[in-house]
Amino acid sequence: MSHTVGVRQAQKQKTRQALLDAALVLLEEQSLSSLGIREVTRAVGVAPTAFYRHFRSTADLGIALVEEALGSLHPLIESLLAEHDDSEQLIAHMVDLISAHVQDHPSHVRFLARERHGGVQPVRAAMATQLQRFAEEVRVGLATQAESRGWGEDDLLMLSRLYVDHMVMTASELVEAEPGTEEALKDTARRQMLVIHLGRAHWLDHRG
Amino acid sequence: MSHTVGVRQAQKQKTRQALLDAALVLLEEQSLSSLGIREVTRAVGVAPTAFYRHFRSTADLGIALVEEALGSLHPLIESLLAEHDDSEQLIAHMVDLISAHVQDHPSHVRFLARERHGGVQPVRAAMATQLQRFAEEVRVGLATQAESRGWGEDDLLMLSRLYVDHMVMTASELVEAEPGTEEALKDTARRQMLVIHLGRAHWLDHRG
DNA sequence: AATTCCAGAGAACAATCGTTAACTGATGTC
């Protein structure tokens, strides 16, 4: 990784990123299936046809946004899972991590919430794949904890899905929250995760 | 309720319903924010301007669809909550009820999942109001159960929100499920509700 | 220095859009 990528490729990446950024702003008030190519290029200050040098369609751009929005989250989750032994402490930090991420990248989170069940199938598929990866990672993380002794693999995956879905739900609520109501939402989310955690702790009682 | 509503109003209701039905079909493959007025009227076989006799805009139509899709669910939930004492049995029936509703009205459910965080603010607001009503109703239902002795009102609302959100999530997953995978999804959903139920049963242990 | 490559510009296309205005004719009212 010595020599720079070349003026040409660098400039191309720059406009590509500008297209992604502009799209993200526009998508704060509409859905991907109504996003126009001309609309995006106009916001960037570039000719409509330039769009095709980077993306085949707006659906293609949407997939790129999914990677951008979720890709950066994997290391965060992984390290969080690794550095905590105490589960209850982990819950508090998990909510804080989500909250911070929503504050730092609100339009990314909004995009994810909006397009998760949105009108563009390839984008939905891309997100589903990524979220499955998250559930898998969480499952691996949970498996190392002492509380998971005696758990079957499918039950563990069931539980991680519950956690992941609750995280996504919390993020969606936080990004649409009225200013000032965030703390109450975070508190509710923490208590809900605690309910789940308590249920997890007594799962084997019930089964056995 | 003796005399009929008049030929005139009846005919108007008929085209209004036709517009709603056509929109629902179109919305299976796109979002509301990209739904065109002409597109809907063309599908019904009526002049574009006729649309304005019934709705101010597509957002207005979206709100009507929210009422249609969620309104019919209230009585179902209410009766389900009323007719069960045993909580675990209720879980199984709740999942069955959701599953049946998804099978009977897939496009309604798809619409709800899609527009809950969609690009049209008034529609989001209408849905949020309705879902809050659901959480409230579930809270009242839970309050009558023996397991809720000693629970604070805010904790009960926290729990009902968790239930409602999980129901919505399950419905979303079922409506997008590959044919043949529904049963596995339902089983996972039941186990997840059981985790929540177990957490609920031990909530006071932890608090006290 | 000559040549190739390619990101972006420019012009033009047919199609679609939301919205207005003025109308028609069956229904409801008296």
Place this chain on the structure above:
DNA sequence: GACATCAGTTAACGATTGTTCTCTGGAATT
């Protein structure tokens, strides 16, 4: 039976859309 009401039609408007083809000028290659 005369009159008013109003759901739906027809025509037209300017604006915007996705996509194509051709062109340009600087970077990359040789």
